[in-house]
Amino acid sequence: MNREIWSKRNFTNKSPVDYNCPKCNIGILNITNLNSKIIPGQDEMEMNNYPNGIDYVFSGILVCKNSNCKNVLSIIGNVLKDIHNGYQLPNGEYVEEYLSVYYPKYFFPPLKIIEISQKVPKEVAQQLNLSFSHFYNDLSSCANRIRNSIELILDDLKAPKKYKDSKTNKLKAFRTLHHRIENYEKKTKNKKITNLLFAIKIIGNEGSHIGNIALEDVLDAYEFLEPILDFVYDKKEKNIHIKASEIVLKNKPMSKH
Incomplete structure (x- = not known):
């Protein structure tokens, strides 16, 4: 079991998590087609460029990169969009960016935290x-x-x-x-x-x-x-x-x- 992966409860648009395919157990799932919709009551924050993120719900598709598998899963959850993040480069240049942080709630079919042998009843x-x-x-x-x-x-x-x-x-x-x-x-x-x-x-x-x-x-x-x-x-x-x-x-x- 890879504790490092399962200890991560979210991912960003800049650094997605390398989830293993639950079908072939070797392929990495490519996160594609993420669609989101703003949660009611957040519209005013969006208009005012709220820097700490605006609540959305999201859904998407994950496809196994293993060419012999190509398994497909769905994902749903919450996402905080437009989080303002600023940092300084070693050369002194200041960089500003906006992040989206995704909090998965369900995968279907579910990801396998541990491998289940075919011998398991x-x-x-x-x-x-x-x-x-x-x-x-x-x-x-x-x-x-x-x-x-x-x-x-x-x-x-x-x-x-x-x-x-x-x-x-x-x-x-x-x-x-x-x-x-x-x-x-x-x-x-x-x-x-x-x-x-x-x-x-x-x-x-x-x-x-x-x-x-x-x-x-x-x-x-x-x-x-x-x-x-x-x-x-x-x-x-x-x-x-x-x-x-x-x-x-x-x-x-x-x-x-």
């Missing part, structure tokens, strides 16, 4: 794609969808959903996702994978509190998810367990440490 891939679709517009919903995906992954790991109550000798459903992961850890002794699962669960829970989730925490969750997907579906592991251990130890996302 449809139900898990669906939750991940839904998380991608929320990434630019609602980080809380994004985090919750990631959390949903690990519940399905636990199913594929054959992690029990129930336990035998010692008092009644009857099977009872685990009360929380935490208890289910805990039980899986006791049975498998796979501390590395369960640490990652616990970390994602903690971040997902944070997403349930409106406005509390931070972008870097969501990116952590995606980063932790990659080795889990490799382990469960591609039978590989990656060395990203230290950060997960810290989150589990302190029982809070990294941004809250």
Whole structure:
């Protein structure tokens, strides 16, 4: 996962972001045909050349530059146009320019924050794609969808959903996702994978509190998810367990440490 790209929440007409094509995963998307319309109430600012930008909504088309792909996506969001920016060159010359800053809200089909192998089951891939679709517009919903995906992954790991109550000798459903992961850890002794699962669960829970989730925490969750997907579906592991251990130890996302 390229954290640098996904940490950028906007782009300008001077420096567009090199988004990867979600279809071929190798081509860069060329942003074309950006159309915008001023938001009602901004007309007076436009007439007075407001220097800090004027609110518009925009839509556009993105086309994959890979000649063997040429995938097409749509994009919508908000844009601040005519932002006045002045700077001085090394030779002392002062340059003035006007920028447009674009804030994407939705991509369709959604961009893929992490790659999803063909081996990943449809139900898990669906939750991940839904998380991608929320990434630019609602980080809380994004985090919750990631959390949903690990519940399905636990199913594929054959992690029990129930336990035998010692008092009644009857099977009872685990009360929380935490208890289910805990039980899986006791049975498998796979501390590395369960640490990652616990970390994602903690971040997902944070997403349930409106406005509390931070972008870097969501990116952590995606980063932790990659080795889990490799382990469960591609039978590989990656060395990203230290950060997960810290989150589990302190029982809070990294941004809250």
